[in-house]
Amino acid sequence: MPLALLALTVSAFAIGTTEFVIVGLIPTIATDLAVSLPSAGLLVSLYALGVAVGAPVLTALTGRVPRKALLLGLMALFTAGNLLAWQAPGYGPLIVARVLTGLAHGVFFSIGSTIATSLVPKDKAAGAIATMFTGLTVALVTGVPLGTFIGQHFGWRETFLAVSALGLVAFVASLIAVPRGIPHAPPASLRQQARVLTQPRLLLVYAKTAIGYGGSFIPFTFLAPILQDVAGFSQGAVAWVLLAYGVSVAVGNVWGGRLADRQGPIPALRLIFAALAGVLFLLTFTAHSPWLVVLTVLAWGAVAFGNVPGLQLYVVRQAERFEPQAVDVASGLNIAAFNLGIAGAAWGGGLIVQHLGLLHTPWIGAAVVLLALALTQLSGRLDGRGSPSRSAVTVASSC
Secondary structure, rough: OOOOHHHHHHHHHOOOOOHHHHHHHHHHHHHOOOHHHHHHHHHHHHHHHHHHHHHHHHHHHHOOHHHHHHHHHHHHHHHHHHHHHHHHOOOOHHHHHHHHHHHHHHHHHHHHHHHHHHHHOOHHHHHHHHHHHHHHHHHOOOOOOOOHHHOOOOOOOHHHHHHHHHHHHHHHHHHHHHHOOOOOOOOOHHHHHHHHHHHHHHHHHHHHHHHHHHHHHHHOOOOHHHHHHOOOHHHHHHHHHHHHHHHHHHHHHHHHHHHHHHHHHHHHHHHHHHHHHHHHHHHHOOOHHHHHHHHHHHHHHHOOOHHHHHHHHHHHHHHHOHHHHHHHHHHHHHHHHHHHHHHHHHHHHHHHHHHHOHHHHHHHHHHHHHHHHHHHHHHHHHHHHHOOOHHHHHHHHHO
C-alpha cells in the first residue's frame, strides 16, 4: 500500500469518527442540552450540509492549492472544529462546530478520491477508493463505539476532545507520509464547473447517490433510540451493537470495492441496493427482538457502505467521459450528494419519529433505497446505449 494512501486512510478514520459518533450520542446530547431527539438529530443534518457545501464550493476554490498543503489545512480546520465542539456552551455553538468540521470533511473526501486513484493502476481504482474509505469503516468499528462509551461515561464533550486528538494524529500522518507535488488536474474554470451541474448523466449519478445513501440514514440516525426504546438494550449495550455494526461495515466496504472492480459499478450497485432495501424492510419486524435486531444490524452493516466505492468510481468515470476538465469538481459534487442525502434523511427521519414513530423509519428507508435501485437500472440502460443524445438523456434523467 502506498504510504500516501495509508495517510489518507488515517485521516478518513479521524473524520469518520466525528461524523458517525454523534449517532451514538444523540440520546445523551438531547438529555444534557434539554432538546428533543429530532433536534439532536439535526446535528447530523447540519454536519452533512457543511460537507455538502464544502465539497463542491471549497474544492473549486482551492483547486490551485498544492494537494499536501490543502490536506494539512483541512486536518487543522477539522481539529479546530472538534475543539470548538468540546468547549461549546450550548446547542447553537455546537451546531457551528459541526458545520466547520463538515466543511473540512467535504473537501477531504473530494480530493482524496482522486488522489487515491492516482496512486494505483487503473484496474485497482475502486480498490484504492475502498481502502481510503476503510478509514470510515474502521472508525465505525473502533472510533464510534469508543466515542459513544466516552460520551456516556465521561460526557459527550470529552468525546469531541478525544476526536481532536485523532485529528492531530492525522495531521502528523499527512505531514510525514504524503509527498509533495502530487499531480492533479488544473482547476476547472467557472464555466466548466457550472457545466457539471448541467450534465444530465452526472445529475443522474448524484440523484442515486443522495437517494441510495440517504435511505439508509433515515433509520441509522435513530439507531441508538431504536436499540434502547424498542429492542430494550441498556445504554451501555448500544456501544457494543455499534461495534458489531462497524465490524460488518468494514467487511462490506472491502467487498463492495472488489465487487465494483470485478463486475463494474452498475452491476455491483444493483446487488447492493437490492440487499440494502431488503435488510431495512426486515428491520421493521426484528426491532423488538434483541437477538434478531443484532443479526439484522450485522446484515445491514454488510451492505450499508458497500455502495460507496462503486458510486464514487462511477462518478469519476462519468466525469472523465462527459466533463474531463472538471473531474475533481464532479467528484466533490458526489461527496455533496452523499451528504445531502444524509442531511435530508436525518431531517426526514426526525419528522417520521415525531409524527409516526421510530419503527416507521426502517421501512420508509427501504422504500427510498428502492428508488435508488430504479435509478441505477436506468443508468445501466443508458450506458448500454453508448453515447445517447443530450436531449434523450435529459428526458431520461428527469424520470
